[in-house]
Amino acid sequence: MSNSSHGAQQSQTQxxxxxxxxxxxxxxxxxxxxxxxxxxxxxxxxxxAAFMTQTVTVDDHVVKFEIWDTAGQxxxxxxxxxxxxxxxxxxxxxxxxxxxxxQRAKSWVRELQRQGNANLVIALAGxxxxxxxxxxxxxEEAEAYAEEQKLSIFxxxxxxxxxxxxxxxxxxxxxxxxxxxxxxxxxxxxGVVLDANAGQNRQKSQCC
Amino acid sequence: xxxxxxAIILGTGLKECLLAGVLSKEGYKILHLDxxxxxxxxxxxxxLKQLFEKFRPEEFSSAKGGENSSKESEKVFEEKLKExxxxxxxxxxxxxxxxxxxxxxxxxxxxxxGVHNYVSFKASEGSYxxxxxxxFKVPATDKDALRSPLMxxxxxxxxxxxxxxxxxxxxxxxxxxxxxxLRTMTSxxxxxxxxxxxxxxxxxxxxxxxxxxxxxxxxPAIHMVKAVKLYEESLARFNTGSPYIYxxxxxxxxxxxxxxxxxxYGGTYMLNKPDAEVKWNEETGEAIGVSAxxxxxxxxxxxxxxxxxxxxxxxxxxxxxVGDPSYFPKHSVQVGSVARALxxxxxxxxxxxxxxxxxxIIPASQVxxxxxxxxxxxxxxxxxxxxxxxxAFVSTNVETANPEQELASGLSLLGTIDEKFVxxxxxxxxxxxxxxxxxxxxxxxxxxxxxxxxVRDVLDMYRRVTGKQLDLSQIDANEAATx
Numbered sequence: 091m092s093n094s095s096h097g098a099q100q101s102q103t104q105x106x107x108x109x110x111x112x113x114x115x116x117x118x119x120x121x122x123x124x125x126x127x128x129x130x131x132x133x134x135x136x137x138x139a140a141f142m143t144q145t146v147t148v149d150d151h152v153v154k155f156e157i158w159d160t161a162g163q164x165x166x167x168x169x170x171x172x173x174x175x176x177x178x179x180x181x182x183x184x185x186x187x188x189x190x191x192x193q194r195a196k197s198w199v200r201e202l203q204r205q206g207n208a209n210l211v212i213a214l215a216g217x218x219x220x221x222x223x224x225x226x227x228x229x230e231e232a233e234a235y236a237e238e239q240k241l242s243i244f245x246x247x248x249x250x251x252x253x254x255x256x257x258x259x260x261x262x263x264x265x266x267x268x269x270x271x272x273x274x275x276x277x278x279x280x281g282v283v284l285d286a287n288a289g290q291n292r293q294k295s296q297c298c
Numbered sequence: 299x300x301x302x303x304x305a306i307i308l309g310t311g312l313k314e315c316l317l318a319g320v321l322s323k324e325g326y327k328i329l330h331l332d333x334x335x336x337x338x339x340x341x342x343x344x345x346l347k348q349l350f351e352k353f354r355p356e357e358f359s360s361a362k363g364g365e366n367s368s369k370e371s372e373k374v375f376e377e378k379l380k381e382x383x384x385x386x387x388x389x390x391x392x393x394x395x396x397x398x399x400x401x402x403x404x405x406x407x408x409x410x411x412g413v414h415n416y417v418s419f420k421a422s423e424g425s426y427x428x429x430x431x432x433x434f435k436v437p438a439t440d441k442d443a444l445r446s447p448l449m450x451x452x453x454x455x456x457x458x459x460x461x462x463x464x465x466x467x468x469x470x471x472x473x474x475x476x477x478x479x480l481r482t483m484t485s486x487x488x489x490x491x492x493x494x495x496x497x498x499x500x501x502x503x504x505x506x507x508x509x510x511x512x513x514x515x516x517x518p519a520i521h522m523v524k525a526v527k528l529y530e531e532s533l534a535r536f537n538t539g540s541p542y543i544y545x546x547x548x549x550x551x552x553x554x555x556x557x558x559x560x561x562x563y564g565g566t567y568m569l570n571k572p573d574a575e576v577k578w579n580e581e582t583g584e585a586i587g588v589s590a591x592x593x594x595x596x597x598x599x600x601x602x603x604x605x606x607x608x609x610x611x612x613x614x615x616x617x618x619x620v621g622d623p624s625y626f627p628k629h630s631v632q633v634g635s636v637a638r639a640l641x642x643x644x645x646x647x648x649x650x651x652x653x654x655x656x657x658x659i660i661p662a663s664q665v666x667x668x669x670x671x672x673x674x675x676x677x678x679x680x681x682x683x684x685x686x687x688x689x690a691f692v693s694t695n696v697e698t699a700n701p702e703q704e705l706a707s708g709l710s711l712l713g714t715i716d717e718k719f720v721x722x723x724x725x726x727x728x729x730x731x732x733x734x735x736x737x738x739x740x741x742x743x744x745x746x747x748x749x750x751x752x753v754r755d756v757l758d759m760y761r762r763v764t765g766k767q768l769d770l771s772q773i774d775a776n777e778a779a780t781x
Contacts, residue, residue: 140416172416172554282543
């Protein structure tokens with residue numbers, strides 16, 4: 091991992107990454123494990139965190155992930171289209187100990203495909219692999235499904251033990267288009283950046 | 299849903315979402331419902347399918363066919379749309395088109411709440427005013443005034459001194475007041491002091507201060523001066539030649555952004571609740587809760603839990619029920635109507651230097667009306683339509699029994715129109731401040747082309763819910779300090 095800023099020799103991609111999946115599948119836990127290396131047995135629904143960022147380096151290429159959490163809006167099927175806007179990658183998470191969670195994951199895949207973003211890298215993650223004896227969804231079934239739907243990545247992960255969590259994010263970084271992009275949504279003419287320093291570049295009126 | 303919240307909010311329009319976001323951030327426990335399956339209510343941006351469903355239901359339903367074959371024929375309809383207009387997902391058409399002043403209240407709230415992180419903006423490219431059948435760039439500063447072909451030489455000099463006065467005016471510094479007390483003096487009197495001609499007054503009042511009619515002339519001049527200052531400061535903020543900015547993917551991103559803010563701070567969101575209804579205490583007249591049918595309360599619960607099936611559930615509100623007037627029919631009245639035409643074009647609007655996004659103001663007196671007509675143009679550059687396409691909105695306050703005719707002066711500026719949807723929206727307003735009833739109701743969206751009145755309504759609703767003021771000037775200072 092690297093914190094280097096826009097280095098001359100390193101190209102950088104900024105990538106919005108969204109997480110989808112049923113309540114309790116472990117979306118927030120996966121992000122927390124990846125970004126902070128932490129795991130809490132009774133993770134509260136995340137309060138007050140809009141998104142987290144984490145930078146990874148793959149072959150001298152820096153990918154800065156901007157990771158969006160559903161903020162609980164998936165619970166009553168009320169995720170806003172804004173959530174998907176400009177996303178470069180999506181991770182669909184299911185709890186391998188729950189058939190319901192697996193069925194919901196498949197409907198999230200359909201929902202994503204309906205958005206019609208052909209360049210989106212979609213990863214499927216069967217979470218909670220630390221207690222495989224409780225498994226209700228077989229690896230073969232999920233693998234076959236991922237292949238059939240042409241999903242880019244399938245992995246079984248454990249946010250608790252950390253198994254395959256970094257692999258998941260690094261695989262995504264690998265699949266992203268290599269060319270460095272500007273902040274995906276602000277490109278083009280007339281883009282403006284809002285900040286608190288209102289009117290800083292205000293011109294004083296001058297007599298001519 | 300079957301529990302108590304601090305406030306329950308109905309309708310996911312911009313005002314309701316703004317309030318939800320601000321309240322959640324302050325620790326209020328919020329439940330937010332909408333009868334529609336999409337965010338934004340009256341202020342939504344609709345995709346092409348939603349647009350046809352709303353305005354041409356007959357085309358939409360005939361294409362969709364019967365219940366059985368609905369999936370199949372929906373595909374057929376999508377294909378039909380695609381052939382004509384490109385991908386339906388690429389369209390985000392505002393129901394209430396407005397521009398944002400770059401230094402306005404809404405931008406302040408966006409930055410204060412951090413919602414500017416969820417939405418991207420681009421500047422609008424031009425601001426024009428209609429005079430004697432022609433379009434002119436709106437001059438806003440002393441230097442612009444000297445260059446503008448809108449005015450003759452002597453008028454330019456007079457306008458220039460007026461602009462210098464406004465630019466330098468600072469409410470807190472008496473030496474900038476030039477001996478005028480703008481709290482008692484009217485705009486009419488101030489214009490007279492500067493000897494401005496009627497045409498100059500017209501564009502200052504309508505194209506800079508953005509008043510929709512002439513009533514402001516006899517109100518204290520301070521309001522007009524502040525409005526012109528806001529225009530100038532917005533113009534200077536981004537140096538793009540226009541004071542306006544506009545979100546990528548349309549204004550509908552704003553309610554979504556504030557709803558996300560609310561959710562991030564624990565707000566609960568439920569769309570698609572067509573039977574959501576306020577429950578009243580018949581004796582006291584107070585709003586006490588909201589009922590709605592829940593499909594399946596066990597969604598998200600553990601495996602093996604029994605599904606209960608649909609059932610009507612009531613949630614209670616401790617402080618207030620908040621919402622747009624459509625959820626409070628007995629406490630709202632119609633106060634006017636706005637006529638809007640949504641037009642699809644394959645070219646930029648004529649005579650605006652091929653600007654992709656533009657605002658044109660047609661002052662009422664230029665076309666023999668009482669209310670101004672507004673034209674707002676936008677394009678695929680703002681991701682509101684498929685590549686190569688343009689959209690234009692014409693709107694005005696309705697004055698006659700033939701509102702579509704009232705839009706004619708605006709429509710005639712557009713050039714060839716590929717598709718046109720006209721709709722007349724009643725503007726509803728609450729009949730009570732709602733404090734006694736614990737029912738805080740927003741006003742409908744007026745015809746103004748910007749959000750200053752929208753945010754002011756939200757600030758007032760905030761006061762009615764919480765009993766305190768949300769001081770934006772304070773906010774701005776705090777933000778700057780923490781940066």
